[in-house]
Amino acid sequence: MEKKTLTDPIGDGKPFISVERLTKTFGKVVAVDDIAFDVHQGELFGFLGPNGAGKTTTINMLIGLARPDSGTIHIAGSECTRNPKAAQQLIGVVPDESNLYPELSGFDNLCFCASLYGILKSERQHRASELIKTFGLEEAASRKFGTYSKGMKRKLTIAAGIIHRPPILFLDEPTTGIDVASARQIRQLIDDLHHAGTTIFLTTHYIEEAERLCERIAFIVNGKIIAIDSVHNLLQPIQDKKVMIISVSNSAKELHQKLAVKFPHLTFQALSDTQIRVESDQAISVGSLLRFIEDHGAEVTEARRIRPSLEEVFVRLTGIELNIMKKEKEKDKGRNSL
Amino acid sequence: MKRWIAYWNIMLKDMRTYYLKPPNISWGLIFPVAWTGMFFVKSGRGLESILSLLPGVMAISILFGTTSMLSVTVTFEKKNRSFERLLLAPIPLELLMLAKTSGAILFGTINAFVPVFIGLFLADLSQVQWLTVIPAVVMIAIASTFLGLFIAVSVSEVFEAQTFSNFFRFPMIFLCGLFFPVVSLPVFLKPISFMLPLTYGVDILHGAVQGDNMLPLWVDFLLITLYCVVLFFISLRNIYRKWII
Ligand SMILES: Nc1ncnc2c1ncn2[C@@H]1O[C@H](COP(=O)(O)OP(=O)(O)OP(=O)(O)O)[C@@H](O)[C@H]1O
Ligand SMILES: [Mg+2]
Numbered sequence: 001m002e003k004k005t006l007t008d009p010i011g012d013g014k015p016f017i018s019v020e021r022l023t024k025t026f027g028k029v030v031a032v033d034d035i036a037f038d039v040h041q042g043e044l045f046g047f048l049g050p051n052g053a054g055k056t057t058t059i060n061m062l063i064g065l066a067r068p069d070s071g072t073i074h075i076a077g078s079e080c081t082r083n084p085k086a087a088q089q090l091i092g093v094v095p096d097e098s099n100l101y102p103e104l105s106g107f108d109n110l111c112f113c114a115s116l117y118g119i120l121k122s123e124r125q126h127r128a129s130e131l132i133k134t135f136g137l138e139e140a141a142s143r144k145f146g147t148y149s150k151g152m153k154r155k156l157t158i159a160a161g162i163i164h165r166p167p168i169l170f171l172d173e174p175t176t177g178i179d180v181a182s183a184r185q186i187r188q189l190i191d192d193l194h195h196a197g198t199t200i201f202l203t204t205h206y207i208e209e210a211e212r213l214c215e216r217i218a219f220i221v222n223g224k225i226i227a228i229d230s231v232h233n234l235l236q237p238i239q240d241k242k243v244m245i246i247s248v249s250n251s252a253k254e255l256h257q258k259l260a261v262k263f264p265h266l267t268f269q270a271l272s273d274t275q276i277r278v279e280s281d282q283a284i285s286v287g288s289l290l291r292f293i294e295d296h297g298a299e300v301t302e303a304r305r306i307r308p309s310l311e312e313v314f315v316r317l318t319g320i321e322l323n324i325m326k327k328e329k330e331k332d333k334g335r336n337s338l
Numbered sequence: 339m340k341r342w343i344a345y346w347n348i349m350l351k352d353m354r355t356y357y358l359k360p361p362n363i364s365w366g367l368i369f370p371v372a373w374t375g376m377f378f379v380k381s382g383r384g385l386e387s388i389l390s391l392l393p394g395v396m397a398i399s400i401l402f403g404t405t406s407m408l409s410v411t412v413t414f415e416k417k418n419r420s421f422e423r424l425l426l427a428p429i430p431l432e433l434l435m436l437a438k439t440s441g442a443i444l445f446g447t448i449n450a451f452v453p454v455f456i457g458l459f460l461a462d463l464s465q466v467q468w469l470t471v472i473p474a475v476v477m478i479a480i481a482s483t484f485l486g487l488f489i490a491v492s493v494s495e496v497f498e499a500q501t502f503s504n505f506f507r508f509p510m511i512f513l514c515g516l517f518f519p520v521v522s523l524p525v526f527l528k529p530i531s532f533m534l535p536l537t538y539g540v541d542i543l544h545g546a547v548q549g550d551n552m553l554p555l556w557v558d559f560l561l562i563t564l565y566c567v568v569l570f571f572i573s574l575r576n577i578y579r580k581w582i583i
Pocket of ligand 2: 056172
């Protein structure tokens with residue numbers, strides 16, 4: 001597959017992570033299918049795709065836990081396909097599942113992880129206390145990791161991933177399965193790390209998260225990268241679209257057909273029996289629409305403009321309905337719409 | 339330098355979390371005492387039989403103190419994925435596996451001296467050649483630890499590791515000349531006996547304690563070292579092949 005990198009946001013020319021023609025199969029399953037991408041220094045790069053798309057497999061190959069069938073990986077100039085140890089001093093990894101030691105305390109876990117990178121004792125302890133404070137885990141610091149709640153575990157796992165201040169960080173679905181407040185806190189931390197200059201490779205199946213955090217995004221489905229670009233450029237084709245959602249008291253399904261006849265330059269879609277979606281390339285004159293609806297015996301309860309979002313781009317490019325992403329359903333293997 | 343900080347802390351963590359736990363320590367004490375008692379009673383002789391029992395009891399203490407440890411430090415950690423953290427650390431796999439095994443080696447070595455300590459009060463150990471005993475104990479500890487490592491990386495469940503290691507350990511008690519000389523074994527069992535690394539380690543101990551070794555000591559040392567090297571590299575290869583998928 002051709003690289004679709006458009007711009008180099010840092011401008012030094014050399015990508016920090018460079019992947020070419022990477023493929024990995026497990027038996028008959030092609031988990032990662034001939035993908036290529038670059039991540040630049042200081043960039044926050046998102047890997048967005050449904051369950052089973054190949055996100056974790058890609059990360060595992062990048063960090064040296066899985067061996068590619070073919071293709072090359074360069075991280076910070078080192079060839080990592082044959083020598084996965086080459087870049088390990090530079091990378092931090094936050095896996096999808098917490099993998100710290102359940103029988104050690106939170107604090108000891110952090111100190112131990114720091115020692116793996118050759119950090120001296122006094123600095124280990126200083127850094128561990130600092131991170132415990134950053135993540136608001138002071139109360140639990142001396143408790144065994146095994147007794148932590150899911151959100152606390154995730155936070156400590158992130159802390160363990162950055163304890164040696166790695167210039168490159170891999171985050172595998174950092175906000176999956178935790179509550180809204182913790183997820184928000186984690187997103188803020190990711191944003192802070194990004195602004196402090198860390199190069200971040202983030203996988204997620206939350207489109208809003210990718211849109212909010214990432215500078216560039218790759219859509220991955222069935223092991224293939226379907227699109228890869230900056231959020232701005234991905235949004236471009238639908239940028240000029242005007243979209244409205246009109247909520248009505250009833251019979252949206254009948255109304256939308258009548259509307260289509262009356263306003264042929266607009267596109268209507270009944271989302272449910274009470275919601276109509278209106279799309280247009282030009283400005284939508286709301287007044288006439290609302291009057292028409294009210295004249296046909298329905299009451300308008302709400303009308304709002306919606307910003308064109310990455311969700312739409314994703315649906316257009318992949319043909320995957322959003323509820324599939326949101327409900328974390330197993331992907332339909334046979335479907336490969338692009 | 340950085341690598342050695344990692345090495346030291348991996349070993350220290352295993353010692354603190356696994357080895358120096360009361361069950362392990364009492365196991366390390368009770369087991370040798372029980373075996374000594376059993377064979378002592380069975381021999382029906384007086385305290386003079388202590389010397390002929392000592393090599394076997396030391397070997398058992400090492401064998402049981404080391405092999406099962408690896409099912410925790412390696413198989414269990416692989417299972418709960420914390421081993422991935424170690425694989426991601428910027429240290430060579432060889433050094434990592436040495437760090438994961440040196441705690442067990444040390445523990446096994448210390449275990450071997452529990453029966454020696456008891457023996458000091460019961461028998462005259464003045465003729466024992468300690469300068470041969472110590473390296474022999476270390477080599478037996480290394481060989482049994484690497485045997486445990488080999489088992490630990492060949493299975494995926496902790497219970498499998500434990501079952502599998504018993505499959506090796508119990509026959510070894512009878513086949514490796516711990517209490518019955520290898521020469522007195524039935525002919526068809528002898529080849530098996532010579533295929534097991536412990537046979538050579540125990541032979542050195544018999545030589546050092548009572549001077550009744552069957553092979554020259556240098557041959558014993560050479561063969562047991564060879565076993566250690568082979569077991570270690572087969573284990574590393576298995577990790578490369580099976581764990582880095
Ligand atoms: N060790 C393995 N053995 C066999 N198949 C595997 C293995 N690991 C992954 N796969 C398969 O490879 C495909 C990609 O899996 P992967 O875990 O990379 O997806 P993912 O995008 O991370 O999904 P999720 O969002 O669920 O974490 C899936 O079909 C999965 O079943
Ligand atoms: Mg995954």
